[in-house]
Amino acid sequence: MRYFARRLVHALVLLGALSFVSFLLLEAAPGDYFDEMRLNPEISDQTIARLRASYGLDRPLLVRYERWLRSTMHGQMGYSVAYNEPVWPILRVRARNTLVLAGTATALAWLAAIPFGILSAVKHDSLGDRIGGFVVSAVLAVPELVICLAMLVLALRTGWFPVGGMESAKIAGSSFWSRLGDTGYHLVLPALGLALITFPVMLRHVRSAMIESLESPFLRVARAHGIPRMRLLFRYALPAAANPLISLFSFSIGTMLSSSLLVEVVLSWPGLGPLLVESTLSRDLYVVVGGVMLSSMFVIGGSLLADLALFASDPRIRVRG
Amino acid sequence: MRYRNKLGAAVLFLMLIHGLALFAGFFAPYNFAEQTRDRPFAPPTRLHFVDDQGRTHLVPFVYDAADMSDSSLHAPVTRSLRPIQFLVRGTPYKIAGVFSANVHLFGVQEPARIFLFGTDALGRDQFSRFLYGAQISLMAGSLAAGLSVALGGALGAVAGFYGGHIDECVTRMTELFLAAPWLYLLLGVRAALPLHVPEWQSFVLLVGVLGLIGWARPARLVRGIVLSVKERQFVLAARGFGASDAHLLCRHVLPETYGVILTQFSILVPQYVLAEVTLTFFGVGVGEPVPSWGSLLSVLQQYSVLVSYWWMFIPAIFLVPIFFAYFQISDALQEHFQSVPL
Numbered sequence: 001m002r003y004f005a006r007r008l009v010h011a012l013v014l015l016g017a018l019s020f021v022s023f024l025l026l027e028a029a030p031g032d033y034f035d036e037m038r039l040n041p042e043i044s045d046q047t048i049a050r051l052r053a054s055y056g057l058d059r060p061l062l063v064r065y066e067r068w069l070r071s072t073m074h075g076q077m078g079y080s081v082a083y084n085e086p087v088w089p090i091l092r093v094r095a096r097n098t099l100v101l102a103g104t105a106t107a108l109a110w111l112a113a114i115p116f117g118i119l120s121a122v123k124h125d126s127l128g129d130r131i132g133g134f135v136v137s138a139v140l141a142v143p144e145l146v147i148c149l150a151m152l153v154l155a156l157r158t159g160w161f162p163v164g165g166m167e168s169a170k171i172a173g174s175s176f177w178s179r180l181g182d183t184g185y186h187l188v189l190p191a192l193g194l195a196l197i198t199f200p201v202m203l204r205h206v207r208s209a210m211i212e213s214l215e216s217p218f219l220r221v222a223r224a225h226g227i228p229r230m231r232l233l234f235r236y237a238l239p240a241a242a243n244p245l246i247s248l249f250s251f252s253i254g255t256m257l258s259s260s261l262l263v264e265v266v267l268s269w270p271g272l273g274p275l276l277v278e279s280t281l282s283r284d285l286y287v288v289v290g291g292v293m294l295s296s297m298f299v300i301g302g303s304l305l306a307d308l309a310l311f312a313s314d315p316r317i318r319v320r321g
Numbered sequence: 322m323r324y325r326n327k328l329g330a331a332v333l334f335l336m337l338i339h340g341l342a343l344f345a346g347f348f349a350p351y352n353f354a355e356q357t358r359d360r361p362f363a364p365p366t367r368l369h370f371v372d373d374q375g376r377t378h379l380v381p382f383v384y385d386a387a388d389m390s391d392s393s394l395h396a397p398v399t400r401s402l403r404p405i406q407f408l409v410r411g412t413p414y415k416i417a418g419v420f421s422a423n424v425h426l427f428g429v430q431e432p433a434r435i436f437l438f439g440t441d442a443l444g445r446d447q448f449s450r451f452l453y454g455a456q457i458s459l460m461a462g463s464l465a466a467g468l469s470v471a472l473g474g475a476l477g478a479v480a481g482f483y484g485g486h487i488d489e490c491v492t493r494m495t496e497l498f499l500a501a502p503w504l505y506l507l508l509g510v511r512a513a514l515p516l517h518v519p520e521w522q523s524f525v526l527l528v529g530v531l532g533l534i535g536w537a538r539p540a541r542l543v544r545g546i547v548l549s550v551k552e553r554q555f556v557l558a559a560r561g562f563g564a565s566d567a568h569l570l571c572r573h574v575l576p577e578t579y580g581v582i583l584t585q586f587s588i589l590v591p592q593y594v595l596a597e598v599t600l601t602f603f604g605v606g607v608g609e610p611v612p613s614w615g616s617l618l619s620v621l622q623q624y625s626v627l628v629s630y631w632w633m634f635i636p637a638i639f640l641v642p643i644f645f646a647y648f649q650i651s652d653a654l655q656e657h658f659q660s661v662p663l
Contacts, residue, residue, distance in 0.1 A: 137648060277603050
């Protein structure tokens with residue numbers, strides 16, 4: 001348990017450092033949200049100066065950082081100039097949507113990758129495995145952006161799936177279940193796209209981890225004992241392959257969120273991604289900092305979770321730790 | 322020797338693509354900014370072998386675009402036939418920004434035009450833009466990957482070799498850079514830099530940002546190797562003979578890391594090419610009128626383009642084999658250097 005307490009403290013320090021570095025970086029940023037206003041001859045310089053002062057943008061870096069920390073303590077994470085409200089409520093909704101999308105896609109990708117990975121590991125170097133391997137590397141070579149665009153075209157051409165947003169416009173008043181179904185329907189396309197993007201990498205890892213565990217001496221012994229094939233696979237080989245797979249999960253969160261950002265932007269899923277792109281373009285810098293911080297929190301939290309899972313699944317770590 | 326075959330084919334293909342990009346001016350019939358305003362979103366020009374009279378030609382030809390402005394509908398349309406000419410003189414261009422030339426591989430006589438991939442909203446030739454875009458995208462990818470690897474390699478080597486406070490500092494920095502998802506980090510860093518800049522500056526900016534983002538992983542790997550190598554016998558022996566730190570690093574320690582550095586480079590290049598495409602797609606990358614693969618794809622954000630003009634997808638399709646080759650190379654390298662004991 002002390003190990004986890006230490007990891008937790010470490011994570012918090014990391015987040016603190018990250019936030020400070022982001023502020024340093026933004027200090028170097030030329031211009032701010034009000035730059036566009038400067039071009040408007042009807043707005044005087046005094047007005048802009050007053051506006052900047054009212055948002056505290058004219059204060060020195062350290063003062064702003066201190067203020068930001070304090071507002072983060074109060075659960076606000078600074079103030080968005082573009083939305084004219086605290087950052088956290090905006091981020092919360094978006095982060096929830098991102099998690100829904102990324103979570104569904106992760107589940108889908110794992111559900112597909114584990115059976116296919118086991119299958120190709122059991123029959124590795126067979127013709128089917130070779131063909132599968134080729135198909136997987138071909139899918140891997142399709143840029144993420146192109147996959148997203150292809151999904152979009154599919155939806156627009158066939159009309160099978162709704163495009164954009166999470167809910168139909170007229171659904172607002174109906175019951176919880178029909179709204180859930182509607183959201184699920186909207187989720188199909190982005191989740192499929194994201195799962196397709198992440199699936200090849202996972203499949204490869206499942207395959208190589210399973211091959212390694214299938215070829216290990218203890219499994220040969222188990223086989224020699226006459227343990228049935230299925231039991232051998234799922235009770236002996238798979239748990240032994242769990243360790244690298246859990247580590248893969250913790251590594252893949254960052255990539256997953258990055259791909260998710262792309263999918264969200266192209267398929268207009270109202271997650272963190274479009275918000276971040278929007279606020280980058282409009283220089284709404286507190287939102288950018290908030291988005292980066294939040295996504296890092298997901299990554300750090302995910303790797304903590306993975307460590308817990310490793311602790312639970314791998315006796316070597318349990319005994320040592 | 323499957324490794325060599327796989328690697329060889331992929332390297333050959335990529336060299337071909339890079340050659341096409343380098344001599345884009347020669348292979349492209351038009352300049353990337355040359356507009357044919359009366360033909361926006363023209364579909365790919367059809368190449369004919371058989372003319373209206375049923376005669377077969379050896380060299381494919383195109384027809385003049387039917388002139389819509391003054392055609393009376395009742396007049397019989399006579400289309401004039403323009404065979405494709407090879408090594409024609411046309412718009413002047415520069416190879417690698419130095420040598421001037423004006424010979425193009427192929428072209429057709431004015432007023433006919435040849436658009437192999439169709440045209441965009443301003444009537445610019447997509448094929449030419451794809452080739453010129455390759456220059457920007459591939460160069461951005463390679464330069465940024467080189468920057469990342471150089472930076473990461475140097476920091477990692479120094480950290481591993483000297484240890485102590487330097488090591489602590491570098492390790493913490495890598496943690497910081499690995500904490501945020503890379504695309505979020507990329508946008509975050511991009512947000513801190515000026516938005517509206519001239520094209521070449523935005524290119525430099527892009528390469529700098531990409532290069533700075535990805536140094537952490539190579540740094541970690543290099544550090545790990547240096548840590549183990551510096552305790553090896555031959556390094557200790559050299560130290561015993563009084564070799565200086567710099568000599569030890571360059572002559573004995575760093576050569577052991579070349580495999581990892583090469584592998585990381587091969588992994589980073591396609592990743593950065595994609596990153597450039599993504600950033601430009603979002604509108605924070607390389608600006609118009611300079612084409613990059615990202616700006617070729619970004620027109621697909623418009624609904625009308627997406628559903629009406631299928632040929633705007635052609636560049637996207639050509640990206641797939643290119644990335645396939647890149648991934649084959651990085652796979653082969655990874656496999657190779659894993660089996661070689663370090």
